[in-house]
Amino acid sequence: MTFRLYPNIQIEKQLGYHRKLHKDLFNAAVNNRFTQYQKFNHKVDYFEQQNCLPAFKEVWTEYKQINSQALQATLKRVDFAFERWFKGLGKHPRFKSIRHYSGWTYPAKSGYSVESNGENGYLSLSKIGRIQMRGKAKYWGKPTTCTIVYRNGKWYASITVDVLDQVLKPEVLPTGAIGIDLGCKSALSITDGENHQQIDAPKFFRNAEQKVKKVSQEKRRKRAPKRNKKVKASRRFKKVQLRVSKILKKVANQRQNWVHQVATEIVSSNSFVATEKLVVKNMTSKAKKGTLRQSSVTKRKKQKAGLNKSILDVGFGMLRSTIKYKVEQIGGVFVEVPTKKVKPSQTCPKCGHQHKKTLDIRVHECGVCGYVQDRDIAAAEVMLYWAKGNLPGLGTSLVDAESSSSTSYTRKQAGSMKQLGTKKRQKSVEVSASNELRDVETHSSGGANYG
Ligand SMILES: [Zn+2]
Structure with a gap:
């Protein structure tokens, strides 16, 4: 401050x-x-x-x-x-x-x-x-x-x-347990297994994007400094630059406020939170279109997607770490669900059946048990059940979650090509093992991950 x-x-x-x-x-x-x-x-x-x-x-x-x-x-x-x-x-x-x-x-x-x-x-x-x-x-x-x-x-x-040392532990720990899916259509999709809630990203994210884009365009028309040619920035360039930095600063403030509000509300009634380990999705619809048509995306569109990513995704990263921080501060449990292992968006929370969904399919509709739910809520449910250890099919325990999320996974990710190979092999073994376990036909395998 x-x-x-x-x-x-x-x-x-x-x-x-x-x-x-x-x-x-x-x-x-x-x-x-x-x-x-x-x-x-x-x-x-x-x-x-x-x-x-x-x-x-x-x-x-x-x-x-x-x-x-x-x-x-x-x-x-x-x-x-x-x-x-x-x-x-x-x-x-x-x-x-x-x-x-x-x-x-x-x-x-x-x-x-x-x-x-x-x-x-x-x-x-x-x-x-x-x-x-x-x-x-x-x-x-x-x-x-x-x-x-x-x-x-x-x-x-x-x-x-x-x-x-300023955060006070509440006398009675809130009893709620929830799963949270971050990003995609709604900013947060929250479920406790019975009640669901979706929170949208505030409008200022989108507004700020547009403003920055507009002002940056103006900036491009002014004389930029070229240090090696001893060209100084024009007065107008500096003026516009100041405006850009003012907008970014304002967004940063708004983002921080929003993140704290949402995180505080979540922690006020929940002490068990399960969410994905890493958010690698493209959060905004514009950026999403970009990834779907990756081959035909022009450079400018990519830049635009990159901008969306920066403003919104930074918000999600902060949101996730703030929730984690607050949950742990009150003595609660924050579970990081390993996305690749659990595949929250491709698994049925009710029966554990896995079925690949592309990003444009917004509703989870299980072909085995017939469960119908919003895609993101279903993913949050999968994460919650998995973290609690009662996801059908993929049984697991908390110990498993913590060890896999904080140590072995990161080490593997940083590994060499050889290690990557073993990782893939492990993964396919895992899938076939769980297939046997459930004795149902799954369409999932290694390769593309729609996380
Ligand atoms: Zn099902």
């Missing part, structure tokens, strides 16, 4: 001075890495630079007054920039002018102290002073890190807090 800071003139001078020192350290560290490499072919890493800090402070004594963990955090920024560059994710690290240097971070609980209950208050920085701050945090706890940011002539403090 970010607080606006209101320093007096003296303190503002100090803040500016500290910012300059951190900037100089950043540039010195970048320079050190380049010259060491160019002259001696030596790659400097973070720890080498960190170990140089005491000697550095003997020469540049003004750094003695700065919190050493904050200095380390600045070296970490350099390290991060280089790491990103090495991985091809970021640009070549450059020296930064003071205009482009935002501030510094206190990575631990030293060098600063906060007097606040989450709304307004004071921030004290060692060697700088006590500063009034204004702002309101949604969640509050023990401050863990503090980042000082200078932006557009204003100072801010971005403080992260530990909310862990």
